[in-house]
Amino acid sequence: MKSIHAWLIAPILALAVPGCARNSAEPIVAADEETLSGKLTLTGSSTVAPLVTEIAKRFEQRHPGVRIDVQTGGSGKGIADTRTGVAEIGMASRSLKPDEADLTAHPIAADGVGVIVHQANPIKQLSESQLITIYTDQIRNWSELGGEDQEITVVHKAEGRATLEIFLNHLGIENPVVKADVIVGDNEHGVKTVAGSEGSIGYVSIGTAEANIEAGVPIRLLPLGGVEASTARVASGEFPMSRPLNLVTTGSPPRLAIEFIRFCQSPDVEDLVKANYFVPAARGPDVAE
């Protein structure tokens, strides 16, 4: 029996050894500065994913040995997957919470949250206290705010959405006190809902709203605290209700992940950030320029 086993194993070993040799050679090549190789998986925020997909494509062109897979599922999934190691990098469209201090956030862009109404709505501006009264159902008609005699349809985001957290944090109210008429998921969903009903009010990513206004969707962004809601004002840091778009890693990410995050933060991808209606993250040296 033993001899038979030996005969069986010998060819397998002969086949396997060259394979091993090649595998062990790969990390040496990867250590070379110019020829990065390997595979990277990112999961998380569906807001960040389209942008990172484009950045990843450009990164792959520069480093042909690299494959970057971008998956979605929401900021929460990105953070969970990074912790369990399913993904090397997570994507989150919010700052890390105190109980997520085991992870490191790398900002790559910023996004403002703006209040939108239908284009036909004559209202010019709403103060933060007025917004609170609308969202807590103390005011139900636009005429009470100087608008037309029309019922207010309050469009609110679903629990767990990053825009919802920013909106509530900024107004200083808790989710249970909000009395919404319509609950929406994504930003595009919010835009479509407000565009489809004249008396409605909602809040979405300013970049998404600007893109839709450009495309002729009948909505209007309202200024907040006297500051115009635009990507330009988010970039300058003047607009009060904004959120960072982060890449999230554990304390010791692999080298490829570090290289990719650096690339995401570099001026080389600024055009992609702007093309996706976001604002490039403020960088120390660049801001000085």
Next chain:
Amino acid sequence: MSGGRFHASATTPTRRHQIPEFFTAVAVWMAAGLVVATLAWILIDIAVRGISQLSPSFLIEGVEDAGRAGGIGPVLFSTMLILMVTLALAIPLSLATAIALTERVDQDSRFARNVRRCLDVLAGVPSIVFGLFGNAFFAIMLGLGYSILTGGLTLACMVLPILIRTSEQAIVAVPNEYRYAAAALGLGRSATLFRVVLPAAAPALMAGVVLSIGRALAETAALIFTAGYVARRPESLLDSGRSLSVHIYDMAMNVPGGGSRAYATACVLVALLLAINATTTLLLHAAGLQGRSVGGKG
């Protein structure tokens, strides 16, 4: 369609009967008209908004600028691969199960009834649950990751109940006289099955397959967490690949300014479904299998 029957029975009416007959006929025809109108509205809406974006290059080119430019070539390719994995697994498995349930065990045995009950429960499970199961079992536990294979296997689990139930009904619908005739000619059980019963049931079996293809092509929730979101052309079944439905969802919901592209992709998806349906009908006609039209048996 069923309105015709009411007209037929109303040929020798008394005046008292005429009025209710008339209203019933109107109500039935209006219901049918509403269904057709809804379908027409959806198709026309998608076509009007999407067709201007369609071109041969749209079907071939890669996804550019997060989907706002370029085409859907790799997405179409991934969709086909996922579908192939799904069908390669689901068809043999479901056909074998259906044969076992109809030809091998007693129709009303406790075993058969319990299997059927399980399948009906499975058929009612929301697809997102299959997605989470696929992610936990195939992607993480079996280590297949986000991949075409994970997506295909998950969809196979999802369409199995429909496919088994339709196959079972197709086989049961074959008249028993066929089986008696085969037995009288001295054919064995297997020969009867493969030479007589299955060919006779083929149109209805195909109907089940087409239904499953439709369900698989339309699936989004189960695929986001399994086949994934990567819009690159997959190089193997272990690569992640975005399906048409996931692409439509992403264009409509996550990409600002992607709405028209979502409609164009929806056009392609609907055209694909109609083409699969039409081809199946045509093939069955060519094979000389008349009768029940595809989709009519579901």
